Amino acid sequence: MAKKNARPHTVLVTGATDGIGLLLARAYARRGHHVLATGRRGIANDEEFFKSPNVTYVMADQSDPRHAAATILAIMQDMGWAQLDLAILNGATAWTGPPYDEPINTIGEQLKVNIAAPIHLTLALAPMLFAAKGRLVMVGSTSVGKAQGQFATYVATKAALDGLCRSLREEWRGRANVMIVHPGPTRTRMHAKAGLNIPILRLFFMSPKKVTRAIQVAIRRGNDGRKMITRFACFMARFSWAGKGQL
Amino acid sequence: MRVLITGAAHGLGRALTEELLRQGHQVVAADRETDTLENMPMAHRGACTIRFVDLESADSIQRLLTSFQGQPPFDLVFLNAGISATGKFEEIPEAAYDKLIAVNLFAPIYLASRLVGKELMGRKSKIVFISSLSHAMGYPGAAVYAATKDGRAGYARCAAQAFKKERVRVLTVFPGPINTAHAQRHAPEGSKASKRMAPQKMAKLILRAAKGNSKTYYPGTKAYLAALFGKMMPGLATRLMRRGIYDKLKGSTF
Numbered sequence: 145m146a147k148k149n150a151r152p153h154t155v156l157v158t159g160a161t162d163g164i165g166l167l168l169a170r171a172y173a174r175r176g177h178h179v180l181a182t183g184r185r186g187i188a189n190d191e192e193f194f195k196s197p198n199v200t201y202v203m204a205d206q207s208d209p210r211h212a213a214a215t216i217l218a219i220m221q222d223m224g225w226a227q228l229d230l231a232i233l234n235g236a237t238a239w240t241g242p243p244y245d246e247p248i249n250t251i252g253e254q255l256k257v258n259i260a261a262p263i264h265l266t267l268a269l270a271p272m273l274f275a276a277k278g279r280l281v282m283v284g285s286t287s288v289g290k291a292q293g294q295f296a297t298y299v300a301t302k303a304a305l306d307g308l309c310r311s312l313r314e315e316w317r318g319r320a321n322v323m324i325v326h327p328g329p330t331r332t333r334m335h336a337k338a339g340l341n342i343p344i345l346r347l348f349f350m351s352p353k354k355v356t357r358a359i360q361v362a363i364r365r366g367n368d369g370r371k372m373i374t375r376f377a378c379f380m381a382r383f384s385w386a387g388k389g390q391l
Numbered sequence: 392m393r394v395l396i397t398g399a400a401h402g403l404g405r406a407l408t409e410e411l412l413r414q415g416h417q418v419v420a421a422d423r424e425t426d427t428l429e430n431m432p433m434a435h436r437g438a439c440t441i442r443f444v445d446l447e448s449a450d451s452i453q454r455l456l457t458s459f460q461g462q463p464p465f466d467l468v469f470l471n472a473g474i475s476a477t478g479k480f481e482e483i484p485e486a487a488y489d490k491l492i493a494v495n496l497f498a499p500i501y502l503a504s505r506l507v508g509k510e511l512m513g514r515k516s517k518i519v520f521i522s523s524l525s526h527a528m529g530y531p532g533a534a535v536y537a538a539t540k541d542g543r544a545g546y547a548r549c550a551a552q553a554f555k556k557e558r559v560r561v562l563t564v565f566p567g568p569i570n571t572a573h574a575q576r577h578a579p580e581g582s583k584a585s586k587r588m589a590p591q592k593m594a595k596l597i598l599r600a601a602k603g604n605s606k607t608y609y610p611g612t613k614a615y616l617a618a619l620f621g622k623m624m625p626g627l628a629t630r631l632m633r634r635g636i637y638d639k640l641k642g643s644t645f
Contacts, residue, residue, distance in 0.1 A: 210485065243546075243553050244508035248449060248501060255497055259542065263488050263535060270481040288545060293553030296546050297500055303545025304496065307526070308538035310625070314531040314633045315480055369626070 151389055152198070153177045154225050154276070156216065158206070158265070159235025161185045163332035164283065166193075167356040168232055173199050176388050180223070182216055183235065206235050206261035207253050213264040220272070227276035230363065230391060231269055233262045234283040236301075238338035243296040251297050258301035263308070273320040279391075280316075281363055282309050284326040286372060294340070302326075306370070313369045321366050327373040330355045354378040364391050392416045393513070395465050397446065397502070398472025400427040402571035403521065403597075406590035407469055410598060412439055419465075421455060422472070446472050446498035447490060456505050464513035467601060468506060470499040470543075471521045475536045477577045478643020487645035488535050495539035500546050507557050517560045519601055520547040524567040524614050527621030529629030532637035533577070551606055562600065563607045567614040569593050579639035 155172045159165040161183030169181040170193055178198050184205040187194040194201040202219045204212040220228070237257045239250040262282060273280055285302040292299050309324035316322050331349040335341070355373055358381040362371040365384075371377070394411050398404040399420035408420050409431070417438040420428050428441045442458060445451040459465075474494050476487045499520060506512050523530075523540040530537035544563050551561035568574055570587035593610055600608040609615045621628040 242556075243500075243504050243550055244557065246504055251497065251500055251504070252449070255492055255500075259496070259538065260489065260492050263492075263538075264485055267481060267485055267488075291548045291552040293549055296549035296553060299549050300496065300500060300542040300546035304538040304542030307529070307541030308534055310529045310629055311525075311531045311534035311537045311632075312480055314529065314629045315534060315637060317633075 153229035153391060154180070154220075154227065155391075156180045156182070156220075156228060156231045156269070158182045158204070158216075158233050158261075159283075160201075161187065162189055163334055164327065164330060164352055164356055164359070165232070165234040166190065167352055168234065168359065169193075169199070171356060171360060172230075172391070175386070175390065177229075177391075178223075178225075180216070180220065180225075182212075206257040209256055209261040209264040212261055213268040216265065217268045225272065227278065228269055228272040229276045229278045230281065231265070231273060231278065232281045232283065232363075233265060235261065236283065236298075236334075238295065238298040238334060240294045240298075240335075240338045240340040242294065246297060254297045254301050258298070259304045259308075262305060266312070270320075277320060279321045279323065279363060279366060280312075281359075282322075282324040283359075284309075284324045286326045286328040286374070288326060295338075298338075309369065323362070323366065323369050323371065325359050325362050325371045325373055327355050327359065328375070350375060350378060354381070357381045360386075360391070392466040393419070393463055394467045394469070395419045395421065395506075396469045396471055397421045397444065397498070400424040402573050403566065403569055403590050403593055404469070404471045406594035407471065407597065408439070410591070410594045414598075419459075446494045448493075449497070449501065452498060452501055456502070456509065456511070459511050460509075464511055464516065465506065466513050466516045468502075468512070468516070468518045469521065470502055470518065472498065473521065473523075473540070475533055475573065475577050476643070476645035477533045477536070478640060478645065479532075479637075480534045482643050483535070483645055491535050491539050495536070496542045496546075499543055503546070503550055507554055507559050512557070512559045514558050515560070516558075517562060517601060518547075518550070518554070519562045519564060519597070520544065522547070522563050522565050524565050524609070524617060525632075526565050527609075527618040527628070528632050529621070529625070530636070531629065531633040532579075532640050561606065564597055564600065565607065565609050565614065565618065566593055566597070567609075567611065567617065577644055579636055580641060581639070 160169040160181035182204040313322040361381040400422035444455040522544040525537040547563040568587040596610040
């Protein structure tokens, strides 16, 4: 059973220049898959990795959702990908502060990057995902079920993604597997980028490596449309193993 | 009470406006279709101010907000305006999705943020976000509509916590199907209008809830039971929604 799907898959990871996206892209590349990594910040974090033969990097700024989707689709066609086995829509941005002080630009940017871009990308990728009976994975946040006064717009976008996946999973049943993973607070640079710096709190955040592994396990199983990546899920992920060529 | 209602020209917004005017409140009715609002029955016109706003445009929202400067603050605000797009996800054009995000998500977020930020809300005032019962049930056949309504509810939950300091309370309402022209356009063929709640009844229920202390409200017994079911068995609820709606859809409406 374990070797059933053992072949190089085509994998798209958005927001792959840093954080969980970068770790996911590395993990799938290490297993021998063809990885298309996208982001807007360039490859400075790991130039060596982005130049590996089975990895392609394309700069696609999701704050222009249509352009980002078109760019990604065009590069896939250039590479001759006829189907897409796995799309991980991970790229996101956040702003922290009281909602009544939030600048109009950051409201707009979060809506574009976190929800409009995944929608446009999903539209663009749909035929390729159907061709492969592939998996579409969105990355949410455990904050969707909570009241986070400092992250209101961010939570709104992640709650919207959650709702999108719930309905789309049912619409696409039998054609492609749609799921959303909700990681808890993770020790990545996201919080600092969002303007939140609380060193002590970071001690309680989860390790990005463990979170990445738990996400991979959730994707491989694919039976849960809405997976919370908690500490427990990270722990359980230790006992799941996959060989080369598997997702 | 001084009340602001977005999307006041039709459907639930219209019913809310008429009910509030009947009760003798001052209403600022904002909509893109101001002509329709002019036809309000004369007996109600006394305290109604009509304002044009195109919620697709941030500039238009900004102009609406500027027109409130120097006026008495609001006691009650209904962020009600919403649009829908029904059909298979991949068959709806991307322009319709941009519009959905602008009107259903950006507009209420920006309005709520600025109404509180510019001190246009009075003491002990309340903002009511109109979400949808799809928040509890899922909505295959209108996936992005459902997404924007979930986003609205998510924002409202966070705003409720953040606005407490400013003495502004937040209520999120999750109405089920309402018997409006909007619902008629988007429902699958053959669905019965008589099963949807009349907007006048819905408006009365929502106004009663707005006077209370609850933070979320599912109007009517049916919606309440549906919400319970949707929370206990989310997968099954969404699957039934697919059977009832998505599988019966013919073409798309946006």
